[in-house]
Amino acid sequence: xxxxxxxxxxxxxxxxxxxxxxxxxxxxxxxxxxxxxxxxxxxxxxxxxxxxxxxxxxxxxxxxxxxxxxxxxxxxxxxxxxxxxxxxxxxxxxxxxxxxxxxxxxxxxxxxxxxxxxxxxxxxxxxxxxxxxxxxxxxxxxxxxxxxxxxxxxxxxxxxxxxxxxxxxxxxxxxxxxxxxxxxxxxxxxxxxxxxxxxxxxxxxxxxxx
Amino acid sequence: xxxxxxxxxxxxxxxxxxxxxxxxxxxxxxxxxxxxxxxxxxxxxxxxxxxxxxxxxxxxxxxxxxxxxxxxxxxxxxxxxxxxxxxxxxxxxxxxxxxxxxxxxxxxxxxxxxxxxxxxxxxxxxxxxxxxxxxxxxxxxxxxxxxxxxxxxxxxxxxxxxxxxxxxxxxxxxxxxxxxxxxxxxxxxxxxxxxxxxxxxxxxxxxxxx
Amino acid sequence: xxxxxxxxxxxxxxxxxxxxxxxxxxxxxxxxxxxxxxxxxxxxxxxxxxxxxxxxxxxxxxxxxxxxxxxxxxxxxxxxxxxxxxxxxxxxxxxxxxxxxxxxxxxxxxxxxxxxxxxxxxxxxxxxxxxxxxxxxxxxxxxxxxxxxxxxxxxxxxxxxxxxxxxxxxxxxxxxxxxxxxxxxxxxxxxxxxxxxxxxxxxxxxxxxx
Amino acid sequence: xxxxxxxxxxxxxxxxxxxxxxxxxxxxxxxxxxxxxxxxxxxxxxxxxxxxxxxxxxxxxxxxxxxxxxxxxxxxxxxxxxxxxxxxxxxxxxxxxxxxxxxxxxxxxxxxxxxxxxxxxxxxxxxxxxxxxxxxxxxxxxxxxxxxxxxxxxxxxxxxxxxxxxxxxxxxxxxxxxxxxxxxxxxxxxxxxxxxxxxxxxxxxxxxxx
DNA sequence: CTTTAAGCGAGACGGTACGTCTAGTCTTGTT
DNA sequence: AACAAGACTAGACGTACCGTCTCGCTTAAAG
Numbered sequence: 001x002x003x004x005x006x007x008x009x010x011x012x013x014x015x016x017x018x019x020x021x022x023x024x025x026x027x028x029x030x031x032x033x034x035x036x037x038x039x040x041x042x043x044x045x046x047x048x049x050x051x052x053x054x055x056x057x058x059x060x061x062x063x064x065x066x067x068x069x070x071x072x073x074x075x076x077x078x079x080x081x082x083x084x085x086x087x088x089x090x091x092x093x094x095x096x097x098x099x100x101x102x103x104x105x106x107x108x109x110x111x112x113x114x115x116x117x118x119x120x121x122x123x124x125x126x127x128x129x130x131x132x133x134x135x136x137x138x139x140x141x142x143x144x145x146x147x148x149x150x151x152x153x154x155x156x157x158x159x160x161x162x163x164x165x166x167x168x169x170x171x172x173x174x175x176x177x178x179x180x181x182x183x184x185x186x187x188x189x190x191x192x193x194x195x196x197x198x199x200x201x202x203x204x205x206x207x208x209x210x
Numbered sequence: 211x212x213x214x215x216x217x218x219x220x221x222x223x224x225x226x227x228x229x230x231x232x233x234x235x236x237x238x239x240x241x242x243x244x245x246x247x248x249x250x251x252x253x254x255x256x257x258x259x260x261x262x263x264x265x266x267x268x269x270x271x272x273x274x275x276x277x278x279x280x281x282x283x284x285x286x287x288x289x290x291x292x293x294x295x296x297x298x299x300x301x302x303x304x305x306x307x308x309x310x311x312x313x314x315x316x317x318x319x320x321x322x323x324x325x326x327x328x329x330x331x332x333x334x335x336x337x338x339x340x341x342x343x344x345x346x347x348x349x350x351x352x353x354x355x356x357x358x359x360x361x362x363x364x365x366x367x368x369x370x371x372x373x374x375x376x377x378x379x380x381x382x383x384x385x386x387x388x389x390x391x392x393x394x395x396x397x398x399x400x401x402x403x404x405x406x407x408x409x410x411x412x413x414x415x416x417x418x419x420x
Numbered sequence: 421x422x423x424x425x426x427x428x429x430x431x432x433x434x435x436x437x438x439x440x441x442x443x444x445x446x447x448x449x450x451x452x453x454x455x456x457x458x459x460x461x462x463x464x465x466x467x468x469x470x471x472x473x474x475x476x477x478x479x480x481x482x483x484x485x486x487x488x489x490x491x492x493x494x495x496x497x498x499x500x501x502x503x504x505x506x507x508x509x510x511x512x513x514x515x516x517x518x519x520x521x522x523x524x525x526x527x528x529x530x531x532x533x534x535x536x537x538x539x540x541x542x543x544x545x546x547x548x549x550x551x552x553x554x555x556x557x558x559x560x561x562x563x564x565x566x567x568x569x570x571x572x573x574x575x576x577x578x579x580x581x582x583x584x585x586x587x588x589x590x591x592x593x594x595x596x597x598x599x600x601x602x603x604x605x606x607x608x609x610x611x612x613x614x615x616x617x618x619x620x621x622x623x624x625x626x627x628x629x630x
Numbered sequence: 631x632x633x634x635x636x637x638x639x640x641x642x643x644x645x646x647x648x649x650x651x652x653x654x655x656x657x658x659x660x661x662x663x664x665x666x667x668x669x670x671x672x673x674x675x676x677x678x679x680x681x682x683x684x685x686x687x688x689x690x691x692x693x694x695x696x697x698x699x700x701x702x703x704x705x706x707x708x709x710x711x712x713x714x715x716x717x718x719x720x721x722x723x724x725x726x727x728x729x730x731x732x733x734x735x736x737x738x739x740x741x742x743x744x745x746x747x748x749x750x751x752x753x754x755x756x757x758x759x760x761x762x763x764x765x766x767x768x769x770x771x772x773x774x775x776x777x778x779x780x781x782x783x784x785x786x787x788x789x790x791x792x793x794x795x796x797x798x799x800x801x802x803x804x805x806x807x808x809x810x811x812x813x814x815x816x817x818x819x820x821x822x823x824x825x826x827x828x829x830x831x832x833x834x835x836x837x838x839x840x
Numbered sequence: 841c842t843t844t845a846a847g848c849g850a851g852a853c854g855g856t857a858c859g860t861c862t863a864g865t866c867t868t869g870t871t
Numbered sequence: 872a873a874c875a876a877g878a879c880t881a882g883a884c885g886t887a888c889c890g891t892c893t894c895g896c897t898t899a900a901a902g
Contacts, residue, residue: 156416616799
């Protein structure tokens with residue numbers, strides 16, 4: 001039995017035989033993203049991905065256990081695009097991250113894949129771990145970074161207690177609101193909505209009205 | 211061509227032929243909920259649902275176009291359980307709805323089905339409409355009702371401008387945060403989290419810290 | 421339970437209630453012949469026959485037990501066309517019946533139906549009886565009649581022993597040869613073949629050569 | 631697109647991929663013969679054949695287009711059992727082939743299948759060709775061989791004109807009579823009938839009486 | 841001139857097989 | 872060893888027909 005992970009840096013370890021093709025990894029992930037756009041999650045088949053990638057089905061199964069794992073990794077490559085430039089204020093930074101995240105979720109591959117792997121993960125512990133590691137973790141760092149900047153600017157107090165729970169809370173509120181607006185309510189996240197959301201988040205309903 | 215919707219109240223219209231069995235409708239929806247719990251979305255088969263319901267496969271397909279439509283309707287019956295008792299204050303009402311929604315999402319049938327139908331809906335306009343009509347719309351009324359009570363109590367101003375956008379925003383923030391916490395971050399929504407979330411929502415980060 | 425036979429002359433028997441429509445019987449048999457031509461045996465469905473006849477499926481099943489019985493009766497109406505005019509000699513009479521039978525078997529409805537009901541009859545005793553009664557019997561009378569004429573003309577001796585076995589033999593040789601030539605070997609039965617066949621039948625291989 | 635014919639000798643041709651299992655071919659044909667005996671033509675299903683053969687349904691459909699083609703090939707394996715030992719005279723050879731053919735047609739698998747594939751063939755040109763190639767052609771060689779022997783013995787003249795039409799005629803008379811007697815008239819072909827049939831065939835009605 | 845019992849068109853019903861598709865695995869020969 | 876190709880088992884897919892049933896309406900003969 002072999003390792004069933006992408007090729008990166010395994011061949012150096014004193015293995016014999018033909019090394020795995022790194023080109024195949026890339027081709028498969030690209031084909032997966034392409035197929036997600038055209039067919040959606042439920043229409044995507046590993047046989048079709050292999051065909052698009054110009055690769056045998058065995059070559060896909062040698063690296064990934066199944067559809068969920070492959071799509072999770074393909075999705076991760078899309079989340080790598082997220083960055084958060086410093087816009088000078090906490091309000092601007094929040095609006096920035098909201099809009100950037102919304103733009104990511106507007107891509108057909110992202111929206112169809114994200115909900116699908118989350119759905120699969122509800123009854124697959126290993127997949128939950130993979131999603132947390134490769135997708136959720138990456139986004140959470142943006143919240144940590146934004147908070148650090150706001151504290152440096154003095155916009156929020158530099159609380160000495162464990163900030164973890166509060167970071168998790170804010171992360172769920174921001175990401176959850178954008179995802180829900182985009183995918184469940186199916187409404188666009190534009191600059192106006194981002195501004196109104198940021199106002200509620202910063203000032204609360206008591207002040208903002210509701 | 212026939213209607214492909216559940217039986218409710220179509221027979222009265224001077225139709226000929228044997229009327230559809232209302233008992234079959236109920237049995238199929240119950241079997242769907244049961245199968246969702248045991249098998250999850252991806253393991254659920256319409257053939258198996260028919261078997262559990264003691265019904266022929268054709269009887270399922272006569273009423274629903276496919277898995278997504280059937281599960282959406284089964285899911286809607288679960289969301290119908292949501293009610294919002296008046297707990298005396300806006301803060302208590304929000305905490306109440308958060309906890310009740312979280313409890314709904316902890317049920318295996320709900321969590322596995324909700325994300326899956328949303329994923330399918332990303333490339334199926336008709337399904338988006340069905341979700342909006344049967345699930346999202348029904349929940350939004352809870353927000354409208356909570357807001358009305360808070361205004362009656364004087365907790366928030368009785369704004370005369372169109373409240374629609376603000377209601378949508380609050381709905382997405384509350385539902386999104388709970389869904390994201392539960393299904394993406396995979397952390398429990400307990401009374402402590404509900405209290406902290408409500409504080410952020412009512413008072414904002416500037417006051418609550420973050 | 422009702423009689424499950426076509427309508428003819430049952431209503432007189434002191435029955436109450438609406439009598440069966442004789443028009444429906446005829447329409448169903450006509451639709452069956454039509455469908456046999458277009459779709460062949462295996463493509464023919466009773467639902468489609470009912471549709472073509474402008475009749476409900478129940479109306480078909482009330483009269484016939486199934487496809488085999490219905491097609492057998494439809495086939496019998498085609499075999500009713502067979503007649504054998506006196507052509508003045510045994511040789512001419514045989515050539516006449518061969519050509520007329522061949523012309524019947526060239527009709528698409530006949531050829532496709534005859535073999536099919538015979539195939540079904542191999543494992544259905546009741547169907548064998550129905551075929552013998554409605555189809556085979558009718559043809560055999562032609563052989564009896566031809567033999568009687570030949571004896572009157574003095575072409576063959578007026579044997580006093582039981583002629584049954586010999587009639588059966590000649591019937592199987594004539595009908596079998598035509599059916600086999602037409603449907604199994606798929607070659608046409610023309611006047612030349614009919615003449616050569618008649619020569620062998622009358623004079624034998626020893627004289628005719630072979 | 632692949633060939634949809636049994637496995638025999640295709641792999642040698644410099645093909646890639648796993649070769650088709652010859653064992654599967656044999657198991658499927660054996661299962662088909664078995665199922666024909668138990669269920670008859672109309673009761674036979676390709677799914678059941680696959681089950682009996684211990685093979686997946688796709689493995690059957692990869693080799694045969696459908697029921698008719700599969701049964702034709704299974705039937706051909708039964709007709710391969712026919713041989714014609716030299717019994718010393720034309721009369722004895724004819725009686726021998728008649729009885730042997732009759733014995734073949736008494737097997738449940740043969741009788742139910744032969745008529746059924748002929749019925750299907752009436753509206754399927756390709757199937758007609760397959761039957762001619764695999765079944766009719768093989769039997770015709772028995773007539774050719776019997777004729778050659780009779781000529782060597784001097785029982786019939788060694789005609790120099792094209793013997794094809796006469797062979798076809800005799801073949802249709804013999805095979806047709808036996809098939810018709812067995813399957814349409816549903817009477818047994820015993821030694822007595824075989825002797826009377828042979829007398830008519832050799833000496834003709836004018837001598838044999840009729 | 842009403843009963844009344846059966847026939848009728850329509851179409852839903854529980855079943856079963858269809859022929860196709862995909863999942864994952866296995867078996868070739870080649871690189 | 873990995874690779875491309877493609878056959879393999881297993882089983883769900885959505886459709887079509889089967890033969891039965893349940894409706895409400897029609898139709899003729901019996902009372």
